[in-house]
Amino acid sequence: MFTLGSVLDNDFKSTIEDFSFETEFSTNQLMLPNIEKPFEFAQSIIGLEKDLQENENQLMFHQQKKEERKERALIKGYKGTTTLAFIYEKGTVVAVDSRATSGQYIASQSVQKVVPVNEYMLGTLAGGAADCQFFLAHLGRICNLYELRNNEKISVAAASKLLNNILYSYRNYGLSVGSMICGYDTRGPQLYYIDSDGSRLKNSLFSVGSGSPFAYGVLDAGYRWDLSKEEALDLGRRAICAATFKDSYSGGTVKVYHIDENGWVKISDDDASELWYRYEEKEKKKK
Amino acid sequence: MAGKNCVAIAGDTRFGVRNQTVALDSNRIFKINNRTLFGMTGLNTDILTLRESFKFQMNLYNLEEEREISPKTFAHNVAQTLYSKRFGPYFITPIIAGLEGEDYTPFLCATDLIGAMEFPKSFVVAGTGEESLMGVCETFYKENMEPDELFEVVSQCLLAAVDRDALSGWGSVVHVLTKDGITTKRLRTRKD
Numbered sequence: 001m002f003t004l005g006s007v008l009d010n011d012f013k014s015t016i017e018d019f020s021f022e023t024e025f026s027t028n029q030l031m032l033p034n035i036e037k038p039f040e041f042a043q044s045i046i047g048l049e050k051d052l053q054e055n056e057n058q059l060m061f062h063q064q065k066k067e068e069r070k071e072r073a074l075i076k077g078y079k080g081t082t083t084l085a086f087i088y089e090k091g092t093v094v095a096v097d098s099r100a101t102s103g104q105y106i107a108s109q110s111v112q113k114v115v116p117v118n119e120y121m122l123g124t125l126a127g128g129a130a131d132c133q134f135f136l137a138h139l140g141r142i143c144n145l146y147e148l149r150n151n152e153k154i155s156v157a158a159a160s161k162l163l164n165n166i167l168y169s170y171r172n173y174g175l176s177v178g179s180m181i182c183g184y185d186t187r188g189p190q191l192y193y194i195d196s197d198g199s200r201l202k203n204s205l206f207s208v209g210s211g212s213p214f215a216y217g218v219l220d221a222g223y224r225w226d227l228s229k230e231e232a233l234d235l236g237r238r239a240i241c242a243a244t245f246k247d248s249y250s251g252g253t254v255k256v257y258h259i260d261e262n263g264w265v266k267i268s269d270d271d272a273s274e275l276w277y278r279y280e281e282k283e284k285k286k287k
Numbered sequence: 288m289a290g291k292n293c294v295a296i297a298g299d300t301r302f303g304v305r306n307q308t309v310a311l312d313s314n315r316i317f318k319i320n321n322r323t324l325f326g327m328t329g330l331n332t333d334i335l336t337l338r339e340s341f342k343f344q345m346n347l348y349n350l351e352e353e354r355e356i357s358p359k360t361f362a363h364n365v366a367q368t369l370y371s372k373r374f375g376p377y378f379i380t381p382i383i384a385g386l387e388g389e390d391y392t393p394f395l396c397a398t399d400l401i402g403a404m405e406f407p408k409s410f411v412v413a414g415t416g417e418e419s420l421m422g423v424c425e426t427f428y429k430e431n432m433e434p435d436e437l438f439e440v441v442s443q444c445l446l447a448a449v450d451r452d453a454l455s456g457w458g459s460v461v462h463v464l465t466k467d468g469i470t471t472k473r474l475r476t477r478k479d
Contacts, residue, residue, distance in 0.1 A: 104453045244479035248453040251479030273477035
């Protein structure tokens with residue numbers, strides 16, 4: 001029985017191998033389990049809410065109740081996060097929280113949600129932690145090889161396009177990646193949003209995760225292209241702090257990074273709750 | 288949690304809708320009389336409705352019986368009220384804590400949403416973080432604690448459990464009930 005997904009996979013794998021110059025290091029050789037229909041098995045063991053609803057109609061396991069499938073799910077998605085990034089005149093600001101939840105249980109308050117791709121590019125982690133970590137590290141490897149072969153730094157647009165193509169070839173396999181590739185290259189500060197559904201979007205500001213609506217509120221209100229560096233960092237920090245306050249699934253510590261022509265630098269790492277109390281006191285003093 | 292001739296109730300004060308925190312000051316622990324404290328977790332609308340309902344019933348009891356209700360009787364009253372809605376229940380988990388009788392023996396009671404009562408001697412827990420709470424309380428509970436020590440233990444248990452639960456926090460309150468009265472303190476919790 002041919003499903004739409006497997007037909008696309010066969011087509012895309014051949015085209016990706018043709019155009020990719022990293023064939024021997026590509027991830028198209030990720031192993032699939034040695035069973036009759038690996039594609040469907042991969043989907044059936046995912047416990048992520050979004051995939052369970054999406055694939056309800058496609059799977060041949062659709063007779064089983066959603067609850068049963070969720071219990072059989074071996075891969076528990078650690079969701080709940082807020083990450084944001086924006087570009088402005090002097091560079092790119094990336095700010096993230098550090099909480100991972102499994103349902104309502106807080107699994108960790110100290111997750112690294114920013115993965116360096118190379119010295120002037122950062123990737124953020126949202127969705128499935130393992131998926132994001134692997135693919136961002138893999139992107140780092142590919143970018144390094146490009147630099148060695150072509151004797152020039154890879155552009156953020158090209159790096160994000162590479163990641164996008166790889167993720168598209170794994171579309172419908174149940175990966176969950178909602179990553180932002182942020183960097184500074186010859187075109188100036190750049191920001192791309194890459195999704196495991198295959199989207200690649202370019203914009204001057206993004207926020208990803210369960211707390212993103214709350215972060216957008218603060219971010220959109222204060223964003224301008226001609227911010228000073230101090231103002232920009234403060235804006236990023238405040239936006240994540242607001243999201244950690246309002247969203248139960250975000251919290252832990254607030255990490256802020258800055259990328260300019262000299263590369264990326266970690267600016268600050270503050271406890272989210274302490275930061276909130278500090279902002280409250282500042283407001284009280286103003287009055 | 289029960290101590291030596293004293294009991295303490297602690298709870299957080301968050302009111303949220305799924306992942307969003309709406310209010311930081313929703314009080315869920317109510318004083319019934321000088322001997323009884325009553326706390327509830329669960330659906331907020333049911334908490335508010337039952338607060339009014341029990342206030343009404345207790346006022347009537349005081350007028351008819353011309354005395355204060357004992358914690359044990361109140362607990363049975365709660366159970367009966369909840370079971371009366373057996374096939375359309377109130378979605379709450381109540382906790383009753385009080386001092387019973389002339390010698391102020393601590394009394395604890397927890398029920399489920401349809402009124403099955405349980406009378407443990409040490410501590411009762413309820414809420415979204417009840418599994419974490421159970422663990423911490425089990426570790427730190429000692430018998431015959433004095434009020435000050437009881438306050439410390441209860442506070443630390445609540446803070447520890449609440450920090451591991453995404454849906455709890457954003458402010459908390461602790462009441463300690465002794466024969467001299469009720470002391471109420473607010474704790475500084477994480478607001479993320």
